[in-house]
Amino acid sequence: MMLSFFDQFASPTYLGIPLIALALSLPWILYPTPSNRWLNNRLLTLQAWFINRFTQQLLLPLNIGGHKWAMLFASLMIFLMTLNLLGLLPYTFTPTTQLSLNMGLAVPLWLATVIIGMRNQPTIALGHLLPEGTPAPLIPVLIIIETISLFIRPLALGVRLTANLTAGHLLIQLIATAAFVLFPMMPTVAILTSTVLFLLTLLEVAVAMIQAYVFVLLLSLYLQENV
Amino acid sequence: MQRARGLEGTMELAAGYRGIGLSMFPQHLSTEHVQTKAPPIQPPATGSQGPLTEQKLMDMRLSELPVWLTSRRLVTPREAVAAVQRGWLRYYRKYIDVRKGGIGGIGMLLAGYCILSYAWNYPHIKQDRWRKYH
Numbered sequence: 001m002m003l004s005f006f007d008q009f010a011s012p013t014y015l016g017i018p019l020i021a022l023a024l025s026l027p028w029i030l031y032p033t034p035s036n037r038w039l040n041n042r043l044l045t046l047q048a049w050f051i052n053r054f055t056q057q058l059l060l061p062l063n064i065g066g067h068k069w070a071m072l073f074a075s076l077m078i079f080l081m082t083l084n085l086l087g088l089l090p091y092t093f094t095p096t097t098q099l100s101l102n103m104g105l106a107v108p109l110w111l112a113t114v115i116i117g118m119r120n121q122p123t124i125a126l127g128h129l130l131p132e133g134t135p136a137p138l139i140p141v142l143i144i145i146e147t148i149s150l151f152i153r154p155l156a157l158g159v160r161l162t163a164n165l166t167a168g169h170l171l172i173q174l175i176a177t178a179a180f181v182l183f184p185m186m187p188t189v190a191i192l193t194s195t196v197l198f199l200l201t202l203l204e205v206a207v208a209m210i211q212a213y214v215f216v217l218l219l220s221l222y223l224q225e226n227v
Numbered sequence: 228m229q230r231a232r233g234l235e236g237t238m239e240l241a242a243g244y245r246g247i248g249l250s251m252f253p254q255h256l257s258t259e260h261v262q263t264k265a266p267p268i269q270p271p272a273t274g275s276q277g278p279l280t281e282q283k284l285m286d287m288r289l290s291e292l293p294v295w296l297t298s299r300r301l302v303t304p305r306e307a308v309a310a311v312q313r314g315w316l317r318y319y320r321k322y323i324d325v326r327k328g329g330i331g332g333i334g335m336l337l338a339g340y341c342i343l344s345y346a347w348n349y350p351h352i353k354q355d356r357w358r359k360y361h
Contacts, residue, residue: 007351012347012348012350012351014346014347014350019344019347019348022340022343022344022347023344026340029315029336030333030336032319032323032324039326041323041324041325041326041328042327042328043323043328043332043333086337086340089337089340089341089344090341090345091341091344091345091348092340092341092344093344
C-alpha cells in the first residue's frame with residue numbers, strides 16, 4: 001500500500017495515545033520557569049528577552065483595558081510559534097495543521113473580544129460597522145458588508161493558519177519526493193530540486209513564525225477595537 | 228576552618244591549642260586532627276551484581292533492562308510522576324541550567340523527540356516500502 005501525501009496530517013496512535021498529545025505538551029517542557037537568580041542560564045535569558053520584546057511590541061497600541069490580555073497573547077504566541085517550528089522537524093506532527101485546533105483557538109478568542117465590546121461600549125462597537133466618511137447612499141450596503149466581514153473573522157483566523165501550514169508541509173513533501181525520485185535518473189535536476197527544497201524549508205521556518213505572529217496580532221487588533 | 232570559640236578547655240581541641248596570646252580573644256585553633264569525616268569505604272568490586280532491583284537505572288546493562296523494569300516494586304502513579312520529574316531535573320541541571328550552555332541541551336531533547344515521533348509513526352510508515360510496482 002502506498003502512502004498518500006496527506007497521511008502526514010493524520011495523528012497516529014501508539015498504545016492508544018495519539019501523537020498529537022505529545023506534540024501539544026512538548027512546548028511546555030521547552031520553556032522552563034524562570035528562577036529567582038540574578039543570572040539565569042542562556043535559555044531562560046533568551047526566553048525572557050524574547051517575551052519581553054514581543055509583549056512590549058504587541059501591547060503598544062492597546063489601552064489599559066487591553067493589557068489584561070497580555071499573558072494570554074504572550075503565551076498564545078509562544079505556543080503557536082513553538083508548535084509550528086517543531087512541526088518542521090522530521091517525522092513530527094504539527095497540531096496546527098488541524099483545522100479543529102485552530103478554530104478552537106480562533107472562535108472563542110474572537111467571540112470574547114466581540115462580547116467585551118458589546119457589553120462595555122455597545123455604541124462604539126456597533127459604530128465600527130460603518131467606516132467614517134462613507135457617502136450616504138452606500139451606508140446600508142456597507143453595514144451589511146461590514147457585518148459579514150465581522151463574522152468571517154474567526155473563520156479567516158483559523159483557516160489562514162491551517163492553510164498556510166498545511167500547504168507548506170505538503171510542498172515540502174512533494175518537492176522532497178521529487179528530488180528523491182529524480183536522483184538516480186537525472187542528478188542535475190535533482191540537485192536543482194534540492195536547492196529549491198532548501199529555500200522552501202527556509203521559507204517555511206519564516207512562515208511558521210510569521211503565521212503565529214499574525215494570528216496574535218489580529219486578535220490584538222480586534223481587541224483594540226472593542227476595549 | 229571554623230573558629231571554635233569557647234572550646235579551648237575541652238579535651239579534643241587541647242592538642243591543637245596554640246598557646247596563650249596577648250589578646251582577650253582565643254587564638255585560631257587548628258582542628259586538623261579532629262576526625263570529622265568517616266574513613267573512605269572500599270568501593271564495591273566492579274562487576275559485582277547485587278540484587279537487580281536495587282541498582283539504579285544508570286548502572287544497568289541494556290539487556291537487563293526489561294527484567295529491571297518488571298521487577299521494580301509496583302509504583303503508584305504519584306511515585307512514577309515524581310521519578311519522571313527527578314529525571315527531568317537531573318537532565319535540566321546538567322545540560323541546560325548551566326552558565327554557558329550550548330545548543331546541545333535543547334538539541335538532544337529535539338533529537339529525542341524526532342526519534343520518538345519516528346517510533347510512534349513506524350507502524351504506518353513501514354507500509355511505504357520499496358516495491359517493484361506502485
